[in-house]
Amino acid sequence: MLDWDRALFVSINGLAGRSGLADWAMLMLAQPSSLWLPGALVLAYWIWVDRREALIGAVALTAFIVVVDQVGAQLKQLVGRVRPCQTFADMHLLVGCGGTGSFPSNHALNTAAAAAFAQALYPKTGWITWPLVALIGVSRMYVGAHYATDVLGGWLIGWLLGAGAAWLLLRWPVFRLSNVPAP
Numbered sequence: 058m059l060d061w062d063r064a065l066f067v068s069i070n071g072l073a074g075r076s077g078l079a080d081w082a083m084l085m086l087a088q089p090s091s092l093w094l095p096g097a098l099v100l101a102y103w104i105w106v107d108r109r110e111a112l113i114g115a116v117a118l119t120a121f122i123v124v125v126d127q128v129g130a131q132l133k134q135l136v137g138r139v140r141p142c143q144t145f146a147d148m149h150l151l152v153g154c155g156g157t158g159s160f161p162s163n164h165a166l167n168t169a170a171a172a173a174f175a176q177a178l179y180p181k182t183g184w185i186t187w188p189l190v191a192l193i194g195v196s197r198m199y200v201g202a203h204y205a206t207d208v209l210g211g212w213l214i215g216w217l218l219g220a221g222a223a224w225l226l227l228r229w230p231v232f233r234l235s236n237v238p239a240p
Contacts, residue, residue, distance in 0.1 A: 065205040066141055069198040073149035079199075084151055086196035087164065095189070099175070099182075113232050118174055121222045122167055125215065129166045132214075133158035141201055150201040161211035162203040165194045169215025170222075177223030 073080060085091050103111035134157075142154035172186035194208040226232050 059206065062204050062206045066198050066203075067145075067148075069195060069205075070141070070148050070201050073151055073199055073201065080151060083196040083199040086193050087152060087200050087202070089164070092168070110233060114178065114226065117222070117226055118171065121174065121219075122171060125170045125218055126163055126167055128214075128218070129161055129163040129211070130157065132161055133163075136160045138204075138207070141204055148201050152200045152202055155202060159203055160207045161214055162194070162197050162207040163211065164197050165190070165203075165208040165211025166215040167211075168193050169212040170219035171215075173216045173219030174223045175219075177220050178227065 073083070100111065100115055103114065136158055138158050138160040140155055140159040141148055142150050168190045172183070172190045175186050176183040190212065194212060197203040197208055198205060
């Protein structure tokens with residue numbers, strides 16, 4: 058393990074248990090279900106702007122995230138990195154240890170893939186999506202689930218896959234019929 062990876066994990070995870078509000082917020086960010094409300098709001102806006110494009114894009118994004126999540130699961134098996142809870146005795150574990158490997162963080166992978174996908178389609182969305190991706194990534198270290206390199210690796214892989222999927226979707230003539238720039 059890299060020294061900076063260990064040090065960053067220990068410093069972020071060391072903040073856990075000091076504030077009930079911070080613990081609650083990080084636990085909420087660590088829950089996949091916490092993304093349903095922002096996702097529903099984005100979908101509602103997307104439908105309002107362009108119903109056909111929203112329906113095609115939402116189906117594509119949903120299928121894409123299912124595939125990306127499986128890619129992350131396969132990478133965890135290939136890499137076989139143990140989770141911090143299996144390495145450190147003196148850490149703050151706010152969630153279960155998890156039954157799979159540590160690299161990459163699927164939370165980081167999936168959120169970065171969705172953010173890159175959205176930003177490639179609608180460049181102005183980045184100021185909303187990427188801070189949320191960053192908070193979720195930090196939450197994975199805070200709650201004791203992942204090392205910094207697990208999160209960074211998830212972000213990088215997710216960004217590449219998400220931008221690539223959006224690039225392909227934008228080249229499909231059925232997706233965007235007009236040449237008018239998207240909002």
